[in-house]
Amino acid sequence: MRTIQQLSGKENRCQDVEVFDETLHELIERLTRTLHATDGVGLSAPQIGVNKKVTVLDFQDGREPLELINPVLVRYFGEATEMEGCLSYRGIYGEVTRPEAIQVEAQDRNGDVFEITAESFEARAILHEMDHLVGVPFEKKLKNRVTEEQFDALEEDMN
Numbered sequence: 581m582r583t584i585q586q587l588s589g590k591e592n593r594c595q596d597v598e599v600f601d602e603t604l605h606e607l608i609e610r611l612t613r614t615l616h617a618t619d620g621v622g623l624s625a626p627q628i629g630v631n632k633k634v635t636v637l638d639f640q641d642g643r644e645p646l647e648l649i650n651p652v653l654v655r656y657f658g659e660a661t662e663m664e665g666c667l668s669y670r671g672i673y674g675e676v677t678r679p680e681a682i683q684v685e686a687q688d689r690n691g692d693v694f695e696i697t698a699e700s701f702e703a704r705a706i707l708h709e710m711d712h713l714v715g716v717p718f719e720k721k722l723k724n725r726v727t728e729e730q731f732d733a734l735e736e737d738m739n
């Protein structure tokens with residue numbers, strides 16, 4: 581298992597995946613295993629040191645993990661501001677404004693193109709991961725930054 585890299589505000593644009601072979605499948609498996617060892621919902625290849633447009637999300641709702649290769653935002657609607665954290669920015673939390681609903685085109689592990697729609701939390705998680713793939717640091721999108729203690733307190737209020 582690879583450890584998750586801390587990114588500290590510097591991220592690169594990842595390369596498109598062009599070959600859908602065993603090496604890609606191994607990368608996806610490694611990402612999925614590494615994600616499942618955390619309490620996060622998404623993990624992208626650059627977070628384990630691989631500069632490729634590959635991301636895996638698991639919403640822990642019984643569905644198979646969502647694998648997005650070369651994802652592109654096709655359409656988006658609305659706007660919402662919510663708290664976010666990131667496995668590569670430990671201890672940093674804050675509000676990020678993003679579209680409320682999205683349509684994304686991506687390829688699966690075999691290179692077949694598919695489209696998904698998502699809204700609210702799922703849309704936010706997907707967009708967060710897509711930022712990692714194009715080199716937009718999470719830290720730079722934060723508006724009202726809060727401490728981990730404040731974040732935990734807010735989460736408790738919501739539950």
Ligand SMILES: [Zn+2]
Pocket residue numbers: 665666667668708709712718
């Ligand atoms: Zn992240």
